[in-house]
Structure formats: C-alpha cells, structure tokens
Amino acid sequence: MKIGLDFDNTIVRYDDVFYRVALEQGLIPANTPISKVSVRDYLRSVGKEAYWTEMQGYVYGSRMDDVQPFSNVIETLSAARDAGWELFIVSHKTRHPFMGPKYDLHEAARNWILTHLVVDGEPLIGSDSINFREQKDSKVERVNELGCDVFLDDLPEILNATNFSDSIRGVLFDPDDHHTDFTSAKRVRSWFEFKEFLEI
Ligand SMILES: [Mg+2]
Known part of the structure; x- marks a missing residue:
C-alpha cells in the first residue's frame, strides 16, 4: 500500500x-x-x-x-511506515524561481525532506521516493505511475484533475478551511485527522 x-x-x-x-x-x-x-x-x-x-x-x-512541517507530520509518517505503508512525495514546482537569483528549488526541497523528516537519524522518505515535476499534469501522471492508494494534497485541482486515477483515494488537506464546499473526496483539517483516516 x-x-x-x-x-x-x-x-x-x-x-x-x-x-x-x-x-x-x-x-x-x-x-x-x-x-x-x-x-x-x-x-x-x-x-x-x-x-x-x-x-x-x-x-x-x-x-x-x-521552515517547519505542520504539527504531527513526523508522527503520522512514522506510524504509517510502521504500519507497512510505502511513502512517496510527489510535488510540482518550477526548478528555478520566476524572478531573482537562480536557486535550485527542487534541490532545496529535497535537502529539507532528507534533513527534517527524520526519525532516529534516518529519513522517513528516501531520496528515491522524492519526485518533483515542473507541471501539474506530469505530477498527476507520476502519482498514477507509482500506483498510489492514497494521495494527500492541499489543492482541489490536483485531486479533481481529469487524469487523476479513479483508483486513488484523494484526500484534501485544508487546515484553514478554504474549501469547506469540497465534496468530491475526503477533506481533513490536520495531520491528526489524516492519521485517523489511515486508521493507524
Ligand atoms: Mg501544495
């Protein structure tokens, strides 16, 4: 899973x-x-x-x-891993900013993941499981390709994308209640609620 x-x-x-x-x-x-x-x-x-x-x-x-993770991210990922779930990050962002110095934004995010999502000195999500794409479409394609059973995202447009596979349970992360009218998939307001959704 x-x-x-x-x-x-x-x-x-x-x-x-x-x-x-x-x-x-x-x-x-x-x-x-x-x-x-x-x-x-x-x-x-x-x-x-x-x-x-x-x-x-x-x-x-x-x-x-x-930059900090949301509350309960590490606890939830750690519990999910212990319960046998495989964890992947699939994100879309441009490699370089639109303006200003040419930072490598994929590299900066990857380093953050490998150094901040850590338990007992070991990354919860290894380098091979981190996927950055420059476009939303190719992000959704990658989610499908990996065969994710569950996908968590803060953007309704990703979960509602026409190419988002029907076999994936989409979950909307909506901590500030921006999308109370979202009904096409599960909506959670915190990582604690996501953990409950996963029944771990
Ligand atoms: Mg996002």
Missing part, C-alpha cells in the same frame, strides 16, 4: 517564514496576520507584487532551514 504526498503547504507550513522575511525586508507592518496569504495580499494591495514573486524564490531557495 502506497501513500503519495504533496509537499508545499501540505507537509511544510510557510506562514511564519513569509511573515518573518517580509518583516525583515521592511515590506509589511508588524500587525499583518502571520500567514503567507496575508503577506501576499498586503503586498498586492500596495502594488508590490514583484516583491512577493521574488520573495517566494528566496524562501523556497534559501530559507528552507527556517
């Missing part, structure tokens, strides 16, 4: 780091809510969208050491 996992905003939570970086760069008032979306919305509202675009490259390329 195989579990596929999206990476950005499913395993890793970026809210604190975007708030911190925007504050460091003097781009937001300190009373901006501590969330990635609030930072983006503020910068858009003051006509600084280009700073937002460049900040994403900087965070994903150079500040991954400041």
Whole structure:
C-alpha cells in the first residue's frame, strides 16, 4: 500500500517564514496576520507584487532551514511506515524561481525532506521516493505511475484533475478551511485527522 504526498503547504507550513522575511525586508507592518496569504495580499494591495514573486524564490531557495512541517507530520509518517505503508512525495514546482537569483528549488526541497523528516537519524522518505515535476499534469501522471492508494494534497485541482486515477483515494488537506464546499473526496483539517483516516 502506497501513500503519495504533496509537499508545499501540505507537509511544510510557510506562514511564519513569509511573515518573518517580509518583516525583515521592511515590506509589511508588524500587525499583518502571520500567514503567507496575508503577506501576499498586503503586498498586492500596495502594488508590490514583484516583491512577493521574488520573495517566494528566496524562501523556497534559501530559507528552507527556517521552515517547519505542520504539527504531527513526523508522527503520522512514522506510524504509517510502521504500519507497512510505502511513502512517496510527489510535488510540482518550477526548478528555478520566476524572478531573482537562480536557486535550485527542487534541490532545496529535497535537502529539507532528507534533513527534517527524520526519525532516529534516518529519513522517513528516501531520496528515491522524492519526485518533483515542473507541471501539474506530469505530477498527476507520476502519482498514477507509482500506483498510489492514497494521495494527500492541499489543492482541489490536483485531486479533481481529469487524469487523476479513479483508483486513488484523494484526500484534501485544508487546515484553514478554504474549501469547506469540497465534496468530491475526503477533506481533513490536520495531520491528526489524516492519521485517523489511515486508521493507524
Ligand atoms: Mg501544495
């Protein structure tokens, strides 16, 4: 049995780091809510969208050491592995940022996975099980190819993609209740709920 996992905003939570970086760069008032979306919305509202675009490259390329997993990620992955599940990460992101220095974003994410999703010094998900694709379509193709039984993602459009195989149980990760009207597959609000879904 195989579990596929999206990476950005499913395993890793970026809210604190975007708030911190925007504050460091003097781009937001300190009373901006501590969330990635609030930072983006503020910068858009003051006509600084280009700073937002460049900040994403900087965070994903150079500040991954400041990024934390959501609560219960490691406990859940560890329990799943102990229960016999094979674990894969399948994510789409561009290899280089749209603007600014040419960080290798796949490499930065891969290093984070191998150094942060660790139990007793051993990575929970090995290098061979980490898959990055540049396009959403090829990400879904990879999920199908691996034969995942379950796939967890924060984007409804991935789980609803026309090429997403019917034999996969899609699970939407929706910690901030952005998609309360999502009914085409299971929706969980936390990794604790995902663990319950897996019955482990
Ligand atoms: Mg995501």
